[in-house]
Amino acid sequence: MSTPAPHAWHAQPADQTLQHLDVSSSGLNAEEAQRRLQVFGPNRLPRRRSNGPFKRFMLQFHNLLIYVLILSALVTLALGEWLDSAVIFAVVVINAIVGFVQEGKAEQAMRAIQEMLTLDSKVRRAGQTTTVAAEQLVPGDMVLLEAGDRVPADLRLLECRDLRIEEAALTGESLPSNKQVEPVARDASLGDRHSMAYSGTLVSAGSGYGVVVATAGQTELGRISHMLGEVVSLQTPLLADMTRFAKVLTVIILALALGTYVFGVTLRGYSSDDMLLAAVGLAVAAIPEGLPAVLTITLALGVQRMARRRAIIRHLPAVESLGAVTVICSDKTGTLTRNEMTVQQVFTAAHRYQIDGVGYAPQGSVRCDDGQLCMLDEATDLQALARAGLLCNSASLLSDGDDWSITGDPTEAALLTLAGKLGLQAEHEHAHVPRVDGIPFSSERRCMASLHHDHAGHGSSTWSAPRSGCWKCATANWSPAAPSRWSRPIGTRSWPMAPARGCACSGWRCAPSACHGTN
Numbered sequence: 001m002s003t004p005a006p007h008a009w010h011a012q013p014a015d016q017t018l019q020h021l022d023v024s025s026s027g028l029n030a031e032e033a034q035r036r037l038q039v040f041g042p043n044r045l046p047r048r049r050s051n052g053p054f055k056r057f058m059l060q061f062h063n064l065l066i067y068v069l070i071l072s073a074l075v076t077l078a079l080g081e082w083l084d085s086a087v088i089f090a091v092v093v094i095n096a097i098v099g100f101v102q103e104g105k106a107e108q109a110m111r112a113i114q115e116m117l118t119l120d121s122k123v124r125r126a127g128q129t130t131t132v133a134a135e136q137l138v139p140g141d142m143v144l145l146e147a148g149d150r151v152p153a154d155l156r157l158l159e160c161r162d163l164r165i166e167e168a169a170l171t172g173e174s175l176p177s178n179k180q181v182e183p184v185a186r187d188a189s190l191g192d193r194h195s196m197a198y199s200g201t202l203v204s205a206g207s208g209y210g211v212v213v214a215t216a217g218q219t220e221l222g223r224i225s226h227m228l229g230e231v232v233s234l235q236t237p238l239l240a241d242m243t244r245f246a247k248v249l250t251v252i253i254l255a256l257a258l259g260t261y262v263f264g265v266t267l268r269g270y271s272s273d274d275m276l277l278a279a280v281g282l283a284v285a286a287i288p289e290g291l292p293a294v295l296t297i298t299l300a301l302g303v304q305r306m307a308r309r310r311a312i313i314r315h316l317p318a319v320e321s322l323g324a325v326t327v328i329c330s331d332k333t334g335t336l337t338r339n340e341m342t343v344q345q346v347f348t349a350a351h352r353y354q355i356d357g358v359g360y361a362p363q364g365s366v367r368c369d370d371g372q373l374c375m376l377d378e379a380t381d382l383q384a385l386a387r388a389g390l391l392c393n394s395a396s397l398l399s400d401g402d403d404w405s406i407t408g409d410p411t412e413a414a415l416l417t418l419a420g421k422l423g424l425q426a427e428h429e430h431a432h433v434p435r436v437d438g439i440p441f442s443s444e445r446r447c448m449a450s451l452h453h454d455h456a457g458h459g460s461s462t463w464s465a466p467r468s469g470c471w472k473c474a475t476a477n478w479s480p481a482a483p484s485r486w487s488r489p490i491g492t493r494s495w496p497m498a499p500a501r502g503c504a505c506s507g508w509r510c511a512p513s514a515c516h517g518t519n
Contacts, residue, residue: 009156009213010193011186017156017211023140027124036138043137043153043215045225056103060096064246065287068253072284079277088284102300121152124209141212145203147394148407154219155197155210157181162206162440164409167191168339169200170220176204176409190220204409205394206440238320257283341414344508347499348381355421360397360404360413362420376422386422388515389415390429392450392461394440409441411511433459461515
């Protein structure tokens with residue numbers, strides 16, 4: 001069996017991939033899986049060694065001014081000045097404790113996040129489907145993927161059923177990538193390797209399975225982690241200024257102390273002990289003992305403020321660098337945007353509605369064409385459109401206090417949020433018109449449809465890409481109660497393609513929705 005080093009798995013046919021990894025479609029047996037685990041190691045990213053508590057505490061004293069203060073305290077202690085020594089030592093120790101506690105909190109937060117990222121995976125071994133920890137995966141394992149799963153390793157896909165994977169963490173693209181089994185070009189970019197599923201990405205829709213071709217540091221995510229580990233840590237401007245200040249101040253203080261000692265002993269005839277004590281007293285008085293403590297406390301307050309904004313600062317000096325930032329030039333999902341789809345405007349045959357609120361929280365007001373708050377009970381066309389988007393949907397909204405997250409496709413989740421803002425409840429709507437059948441979205445059909453039983457017949461709901469969905473409807477109604485009276489024809493140059501083109505020019509994604517009855 002060849003070692004799965006960096007390899008163009010995306011350009012290799014599925015059967016050749018299985019042959020290359022010496023595995024059949026039934027998966028590895030337990031003995032072979034254990035042997036490969038010993039060869040390739042556990043499936044986890046290499047962790048940088050962190051400093052232990054003792055070393056982290058001792059590093060708080062690694063400062064030139066602190067060294068001078070400690071030396072001064074030792075000299076005054078040798079001369080019997082207990083009170084002066086105690087005060088200097090107290091300042092030094094308090095400063096170290098504050099920095100140690102703050103950095104300890106950051107380390108605990110980082111460890112908690114890493115523990116949250118542990119996950120299990122469904123694998124096929126010896127023809128049986130079982131669940132194993134992601135760390136136990138090895139090259140050659142058959143991993144099953146379903147909507148909501150996080151891909152645990154780099155996979156060469158062997159079967160796809162309308163499989164779509166969100167790869168924003170790797171490629172920056174906000175829309176899920178449609179996956180396929182057929183190989184792609186060898187020189188395809190990471191975002192165009194549709195025959196692969198990469199570690200750390202999220203399955204947004206569909207299902208499938210693939211064979212593990214890379215684990216741990218050999219994955220694309222592992223290579224990114226390795227590159228980040230090679231980044232050289234630069235000294236912040238504040239620390240650089242403090243270092244220069246400490247050096248200059250130390251030279252001046254030592255020169256003054258030495259000059260005072262020599263002057264008193266040689267020219268004035270004072271005793272050596274008296275002049276030594278005077279020189280030390282001058283040095284201690286000239287050193288700004290409170291500066292390290294004030295600096296540490298100020299940075300600690302900055303860490304607390306950043307923590308309230310859900311930012312973890314591992315090292316105190318980083319606060320100063322962030323505070324000096326005025327402009328951030330960035331790109332791609334997760335940096336410039338939050339990778340959250342939100343319905344901003346809704347066009348019907350009669351009205352244009354403005355939807356307030358961002359993110360997936362179902363909270364926000366609805367405004368009509370004139371900017372005034374809309375009476376939701378009277379907006380029957382908006383209610384009908386939102387209900388169709390809610391029914392023709394396979395996503396889910398998850399609430400954790402004030403935080404909202406999703407499973408499934410971001411566009412479908414945005415339609416759920418719209419329905420929630422209008423007061424529609426998914427459980428109630430699905431109970432009233434239960435789902436009978438459905439057709440998932442695919443790049444070939446460019447639409448999604450679901451069939452529902454309304455206890456009087458059947459009705460279907462559809463949402464799609466603009467040019468594939470609009471032409472399936474002859475008219476657009478803005479009064480569901482009287483569709484024959486209030487209707488509008490659909491044409492190529494008129495409504496609704498004109499609003500759709502306007503949305504596209506503004507950088508919005510347009511998703512038409514429709515519903516009709518069947519017998």
